Amino acid sequence: MERIPILKMGQYLLVTIQVDMHDQLAMTLQDDLTAKIVSDRARGVLLDISALDLVDSFIGRMISDISKMARVLDAQTVVVGMRPAVAITLVELGLSLEGVRTALNVESGMDLLRSVTS
Amino acid sequence: MKSNKNSVSVILNRDERGVLADWVKLQLSSSSLRADLMTESDLRQQSQQFLGLFTTALEQNAPADVNAPAWSEVRELLGQISRSRALQGFSPSETATFVFSLKEPLYARVRAELESDPAALADATWTLTALLDKLGLYTTEVYQKSRNEIIDRQQRELMELSTPVVQLWQGILALPLIGTLDSERTQVVMENLLTKIVETGAPLAIIDITGVPTVDTLVAQHLLKTVAAARLMGADCIISGIRPQIAQTIVHLGVDLTDVITKSTLADAFSIALKRIGLSVKPA
Numbered sequence: 189m190e191r192i193p194i195l196k197m198g199q200y201l202l203v204t205i206q207v208d209m210h211d212q213l214a215m216t217l218q219d220d221l222t223a224k225i226v227s228d229r230a231r232g233v234l235l236d237i238s239a240l241d242l243v244d245s246f247i248g249r250m251i252s253d254i255s256k257m258a259r260v261l262d263a264q265t266v267v268v269g270m271r272p273a274v275a276i277t278l279v280e281l282g283l284s285l286e287g288v289r290t291a292l293n294v295e296s297g298m299d300l301l302r303s304v305t306s
Numbered sequence: 307m308k309s310n311k312n313s314v315s316v317i318l319n320r321d322e323r324g325v326l327a328d329w330v331k332l333q334l335s336s337s338s339l340r341a342d343l344m345t346e347s348d349l350r351q352q353s354q355q356f357l358g359l360f361t362t363a364l365e366q367n368a369p370a371d372v373n374a375p376a377w378s379e380v381r382e383l384l385g386q387i388s389r390s391r392a393l394q395g396f397s398p399s400e401t402a403t404f405v406f407s408l409k410e411p412l413y414a415r416v417r418a419e420l421e422s423d424p425a426a427l428a429d430a431t432w433t434l435t436a437l438l439d440k441l442g443l444y445t446t447e448v449y450q451k452s453r454n455e456i457i458d459r460q461q462r463e464l465m466e467l468s469t470p471v472v473q474l475w476q477g478i479l480a481l482p483l484i485g486t487l488d489s490e491r492t493q494v495v496m497e498n499l500l501t502k503i504v505e506t507g508a509p510l511a512i513i514d515i516t517g518v519p520t521v522d523t524l525v526a527q528h529l530l531k532t533v534a535a536a537r538l539m540g541a542d543c544i545i546s547g548i549r550p551q552i553a554q555t556i557v558h559l560g561v562d563l564t565d566v567i568t569k570s571t572l573a574d575a576f577s578i579a580l581k582r583i584g585l586s587v588k589p590a
Contacts, residue, residue, distance in 0.1 A: 268540060272500030275535040290540035292507050297540070 192217045194224050200301060201225065201263075204236040209243075214250040221254060225261045232301040233258050236294055238269025248283040255288045264304045265289065268297035313430055315364035317415045318357070326357050328411035336407060338400045344391075352387055352404075359383055360408075372440040384441060388448035392456070401449045405442040409435070469495045471502040478579045479508045480572070484517030492528035496535060503541045510582060511536055512575045516547030526561040533566050542567070542582075546575035 190213060195202040201224060203217070221233065235254065240247075255265040266289045270278075278285065289304070291297035318325060330353050333339060334346065359380045366376050373381075384405070391401045412434060420427040469491070474480045481499050485491075499511060513529065515521070521529075533543040546569040548556075556563060569575040580586065 267538075270539045272497060272504060272535070272539065275500060275538040276496060278538055279531045279535045284534040285538060290538055292503065292509060292540040296507075296509065 189216070191220065194220055196224075196228055196230070199229070199231040199305070200298075201228065201230045201233045202236070203233065204239070206239045209240060209247050209250075211246055214247060218250065218254060218257065222257050222261065225258060225263050230263050231305040233263055233265045234294065234297050234301055235265060235267045236269050236297075237267060237274070238271065238293075240274060241271055243274050243277055245281050245283060248278050248281060248285070252283065252285050252288055255285075264301060266291050266297045266301050266304075268292065268294055313419060313426070314412065314416060314434055315361065317412075317419055318361040318364065321415065322357060322361055325408075325411050325415065326354055328414075329353055329357070329408055332407050332410055333404070336403065338403045340396060340400060343394045343396060355383055356380070356387070356405075357408075372437065372444060380441065381444060384445050385448045388445045389452045392449045392452040396449075398446050398449050402442045402446050405438055405445055409438055412438075465491060465494055469498050471498050473506060473508070474512070474576060475580065475583075475585075477506075477508045477510060477583050478576070479503065479506065479511040480514060480576075481511060482514045482517065482572075486520065487518060487525045487528055489524070489528065492525075492532065496528075496532045499532060500535060500539060503536060503539060509541050510544065510579045511541055512544045512546055512572065512579060514547040514572045514575070515545060515552075516549075516572070518547075518552075521552045521555055523559050523561060526556060526559065526563075530561075530563075530566070544569060544575045544579060546570070546572045 190207070192203060192205055192207070192213065195204075201221070203221065207213070224230065225233065233254070235251065237251070251267060255267070258265045267285070268291045270290065289300060291300050330350050333349060333353070363376055363380050371377075387404065388401050391404075413431065416430050416434065417427060420430060470482070472480050472482070479499070479502055481495065483495065487495070499513075502508075503511060513532065515529070518525065529545060533545070536543045544567045545563070548568055548570055567575075567578070569578065577587070
């Protein structure tokens with residue numbers, strides 16, 4: 189079955205979405221990620237969605253949910269690389285992802301993650 | 307009706323040259339002549355073409371309805387003439403006069419032809435009036451349409467011109483908004499800003515609304531949407547250039563700007579932006 193890889197980088201987890209997200213894939217990702225946060229005792233999650241060019245309300249909510257779930261497990265989430273079209277779509281859908289940290293690219297996202305988890 | 311139209315067509319067939327000469331002379335002497343915009347030879351050529359097609363259409367017993375296929379060539383020519391005149395800067399009445407001025411030379415001839423038969427004369431006059439009026443109105447319509455096209459194009463150009471995103475410093479963008487914001491413009495503004503954020507990787511953007519005359523709930527909502535979209539991408543927005551009057555309006559309208567950094571001047575916004583990226587300005 190298709191899965192989104194979750195990479196471990198020190199105390200952080202790196203998730204790069206490089207395929208079209210569909211609902212099943214999103215659910216699997218939530219399962220895998222929460223399990224991995226617990227098993228690796230991760231402090232932060234970096235969610236790179238720079239390759240994602242199509243979102244709907246479900247995927248939007250999934251991003252917000254992942255961030256909330258991670259927080260419950262004491263890990264901070266930073267979403268990086270959102271494309272303009274995706275950002276506009278999410279805002280028009282009324283999903284402004286309050287409480288989700290964002291950064292322009294992986295580098296600044298990593299900096300932000302370090303500063304909030306230190 | 308048929309015979310009336312035929313009588314006009316007979317006259318035109320017999321004396322097309324004479325009608326044309328009279329018509330052109332009339333147009334040249336008319337006060338609505340725009341010698342500065344078009345030459346006499348152009349006018350003569352257009353008149354000749356129109357009269358030729360008009361005569362042909364009448365000969366084919368075309369119905370009085372100018373939208374009928376028999377009139378398609380006449381309509382096409384009139385469309386071309388109106389369009390070119392709209393572009394050249396003629397007024398609508400000057401454009402319509404082109405057709406209306408044909409009445410005088412035609413009436414004179416119809417009258418001479420049917421003087422002995424008042425009923426037929428009245429009928430022929432009526433048919434001719436109805437026809438030429440419709441054609442005249444058609445020119446106005448086309449004129450209006452081409453004018454609208456020009457306005458639309460200019461609006462588009464204005465839209466592109468009026469939403470520049472400038473880089474104030476490494477990592478700081480500014481978007482000076484000028485003029486009223488509507489949904490369409492906000493869309494362009496938002497897209498421009500977000501694309502520029504991606505291009506430059508700037509974590510801070512200043513939206514300056516000094517040039518926005520009024521802020522209503524819709525404009526405020528648009529601004530908030532832009533700020534939210536930029537935040538989703540990982541960039542923060544500062545709104546600057548809020549005049550006292552606008553600050554009052556925003557509060558009275560109940561718009562919630564608490565999540566957005568606001569400054570009264572672009573200078574203030576710039577200084578806080580510099581501080582955010584860890585820079586300061588010192589006297590040399």
